Amino acid sequence: MTDLHSRHQAVLPEWLALYYQNPIELTHGEGRHVWDAEGRKYLDFFGGILTTMTAHALPEVTKAVTEQASRLIHSSTLYLNRPMIDLAERVAHLSGIPDARVFFTTSGTEANDTALMLATTYRRSNQLLAMRNSYHGRSFSTVGLTGNRNWSPTSLSPLQTLYVHGGVRYRGPFAHLSDAQFIEACVADLEDVLGQTRGQVAALIAEPIQGVGGFTSPPDGLYAAFREVLTREGILWIADEVQTGWGRTGDHFWGWQAHAENGPPDIMTFAKGIGNGMSIGGVVARSEVMNCIDSGSISTFGGSPITMAAGLANLSYLLEHDLQGNSRRVGGLLLERLRAIGAATPCVREVRGRGLMAGIEIVRPGTDQAWPQAAGQVQEAAREGGLLLGKGGGHNTSVLRIAPPLSLTVAEAEEGAAVLERALRSV
Numbered sequence: 001m002t003d004l005h006s007r008h009q010a011v012l013p014e015w016l017a018l019y020y021q022n023p024i025e026l027t028h029g030e031g032r033h034v035w036d037a038e039g040r041k042y043l044d045f046f047g048g049i050l051t052t053m054t055a056h057a058l059p060e061v062t063k064a065v066t067e068q069a070s071r072l073i074h075s076s077t078l079y080l081n082r083p084m085i086d087l088a089e090r091v092a093h094l095s096g097i098p099d100a101r102v103f104f105t106t107s108g109t110e111a112n113d114t115a116l117m118l119a120t121t122y123r124r125s126n127q128l129l130a131m132r133n134s135y136h137g138r139s140f141s142t143v144g145l146t147g148n149r150n151w152s153p154t155s156l157s158p159l160q161t162l163y164v165h166g167g168v169r170y171r172g173p174f175a176h177l178s179d180a181q182f183i184e185a186c187v188a189d190l191e192d193v194l195g196q197t198r199g200q201v202a203a204l205i206a207e208p209i210q211g212v213g214g215f216t217s218p219p220d221g222l223y224a225a226f227r228e229v230l231t232r233e234g235i236l237w238i239a240d241e242v243q244t245g246w247g248r249t250g251d252h253f254w255g256w257q258a259h260a261e262n263g264p265p266d267i268m269t270f271a272k273g274i275g276n277g278m279s280i281g282g283v284v285a286r287s288e289v290m291n292c293i294d295s296g297s298i299s300t301f302g303g304s305p306i307t308m309a310a311g312l313a314n315l316s317y318l319l320e321h322d323l324q325g326n327s328r329r330v331g332g333l334l335l336e337r338l339r340a341i342g343a344a345t346p347c348v349r350e351v352r353g354r355g356l357m358a359g360i361e362i363v364r365p366g367t368d369q370a371w372p373q374a375a376g377q378v379q380e381a382a383r384e385g386g387l388l389l390g391k392g393g394g395h396n397t398s399v400l401r402i403a404p405p406l407s408l409t410v411a412e413a414e415e416g417a418a419v420l421e422r423a424l425r426s427v
């Protein structure tokens with residue numbers, strides 16, 4: 001164990017998860033690559049979801065942040081804040097939510113927590129619907145929503161949450177159905193669960209593609225079908241776009257747009273990559289919902305000028321370079337290559353994804369049984385080959401997750417796939 005690792009163990013909580021038997025100390029990054037303290041270079045196939053939406057050390061973002069830092073670093077509230085207003089206008093416009101208001105936070109957890117406060121206040125109810133296998137954050141309220149119990153450090157909750165089917169297409173009682181039948185069965189399940197609630201349910205919260213849950217997604221249109229039922233009951237729809245936003249899925253700018261037939265969500269949350277590493281989260285809601293709070297409120301750091309400067313520069317880069325299009329093109333090629341590798345690898349049950357978001361489900365060959373140990377071995381072997389991968393999944397992290405920065409090139413996609421192929425073979 002390195003000295004830094006043992007100091008980590010001695011001073012930080014035991015439940016703070018670390019990747020790899022010998023965890024990596026990252027020291028710098030550039031483009032789609034990062035380097036560790038020993039000078040080893042890695043192709044980063046996971047940082048795109050964590051923080052780095054566009055590219056590591058993007059000069060445009062670095063310049064915006066250093067310029068802002070040399071002028072003013074201050075709280076976001078109590079005074080007019082130009083970068084915050086500029087970014088809020090752009091996010092409101094991009095959101096697709098009519099009469100949108102934007103509130104910035106410092107994390108996805110805090111964004112979802114705020115969304116919950118809005119929905120429960122608007123509906124005067126603490127009853128929530130969430131998806132099985134979901135992840136929504138680590139605060140007291142969001143842990144109480146999270147269906148994936150691998151990531152719910154406490155079972156106590158201030159909310160009453162009921163979980164419905166639909167987030168996972170390939171496993172469970174409806175797996176054998178056609179897409180249309182799957183949607184029908186999930187709507188019937190939703191109706192059934194609603195029939196067991198007493199009084200009002202405030203909202204349904206859902207990730208359009210489950211992130212921590214292993215990049216699982218329902219057929220397009222599921223949430224539009226849910227929406228019909230929710231609207232009838234006056235229940236709000238909260239889309240958690242923390243992993244799926246900003247063009248990551250290639251086909252759409254927001255994940256919910258694959259389910260848009262019956263209109264946009266009432267509330268949308270975002271975080272992670274928009275600041276390219278600076279902590280930005282946020283909530284967008286139509287004004288009637290956002291303004292249902294009946295007292296003043298502030299966030300000292302949510303929307304601070306320095307994070308907003310990063311967000312503005314990053315968003316401009318993303319749009320000007322059509323990184324959503326890049327995600328569709330390069331992600332499409334990568335998925336094709338991964339599917340071919342998967343088809344020739346007995347422990348790969350499924351390769352799935354959309355855009356630059358790919359999941360590889362690892363099972364014991366010939367069965368449907370999750371095989372987290374093998375997934376861990378592939379992750380270690382890929383690291384040895386100079387490739388960083390993520391893990392996830394409802395069944396004890398048996399899914400390898402791939403989500404590189406959105407500027408990934410075709411050559412890098414091919415390079416990463418080749419390392420991954422060797423890593424899979426070595427298990």
Ligand code: PMP
Nearest residue numbers: 107108109135136137211242243
């Ligand atoms: N929602 C989703 C879908 C997430 O994936 C995450 C983070 N993994 C969160 C919320 C929480 O975000 P944060 O870690 O920034 O609090």
